[in-house]
Amino acid sequence: MVSLTFYGGANEIGGNKILLEDKDARIYLDFGESFDFGEDYFYEYLQPRAAHGLEVYFEFGLVPKVPRLYSKKMLERTELKYEKPDIDAIFISHSHSDHVNHISFLDESIPVYMGHGTHRILEAYHKLYPQFVDIGEHTSLNFFKSGDKIKIKHLVIEPIHVEHSIPGAYGFIVHTSKGPLIYTGDLRLHGPKSNMTQEFMEKAAKAKPYAMLCEGTRMGSEQEHNFTEAEVEKTIEGIVKKSKGVVFVYFSMSNIDRFMSVYHAALKNKRKLVIDTKFAFVLDSLKDKIPALPDVMTDENLLVYFRLSKSGTYDEKDYYVYERKFMPKMITFEHVAKNQKKFVMHMSFNKLMELVYLQPKNADYIYSSSEHFLEGEENEAERTVLENWMKHFGVKFHKAHCSGHASKQDLAHLVKVINPKILIPIHTQRAEDFKGLHTNVKIPEKEKTIEI
Ligand SMILES: [Zn+2]
Ligand SMILES: [Zn+2]
8 A cells, every 4th residue: 555645735726745665765845935935924033043953843833743754853842752764865956935835854874865956046046045945964965867766675766857847847657556647846837948848748647647646726716728839939028128228137147048038038139138146146057967058158149237335335345255266257237227228137126226236227027036026915025116116117017927837728638638536735725626637536634644
């Protein structure tokens, strides 16, 4: 009997933390943090500090009180006694927080497996944001690539690359005593590397799986048109073409497909792309893993923005050590302000202050990230501030985005092609809708076990 326990990822988008038990083998598929984690108890400066262990999270039932899983240090002030762990391995599908963030709580002796790219991204983000991204200590941290076969007791886990809105994402084929089980991770079929997801689909179908854990982020979205990354690039290219000033674009630094789209859109309009030092650091960290990425240090179409700092003279001592490497590619507000039509510039919310120096004229701003920010009530205050800045500087607002997740139609196609005997919807708030795609759907519940 194979059993699955859902400590996260059941009837919620994200937070995947799924225990698979088969005979004496016990592994977790992802170990992420829910998107709404702690929002009922923590607010702004009311946050747990690094010195706190799991006692704060146990108090509010935010992390499952499971024995033989967490580190001694994390359990210090909790009623759960530290015991030697009984988990054989943790498999991480990709580096988004809703799949990886809680591995810092784990006992360091539990082996952790992730893709090379995932580790590289997490390392880069840890350097930039140590308070938010920290994978903790692990005595056995192992890296896989697509097609590897990893043996954990009698289980064999086969990671296969998939396309998602972050590089280095994987799905898994887990060969259990009952037969192959598929875990999709997060994936899509409308990006520039969707051949990777195709390959995953083919291999998963060939395995003739008896069960599939399938992501369903967009199961409920009735969008008439499923925008592709290629269409996003075309839209951005068109806005840049029409613009008579600087074009600001906001998107996540880890969305490398989007970076390439914006880069191409800038180049086709004979403009240079300006990124900040943090972005340059992320690109530089990934360049040997992604050969198609332009090299920040040598690519003349890519410039690195240095904010004016203490000395007022762009002295190297004004900047962190990691930033200094990019000084040969430095561009400052004076230059952008004088030549506004020549640039496309990455602009995040917390960098808006630069607009005071840049004094944009006839500028455009493209919001190219998840729609949640533009719709959700919880973002209203931040959105109003953004709108006020746009109004103040007369900047024209645009949207151009496509999802990192498969559309409802593509999910139907995925289920049909892979054709498992049992379908288990995860990473979705619309699990019931999967019943329209398959005759044997088992809907998981949080902290409950399904035997298959
Ligand atoms: Zn996710
Ligand atoms: Zn993801």
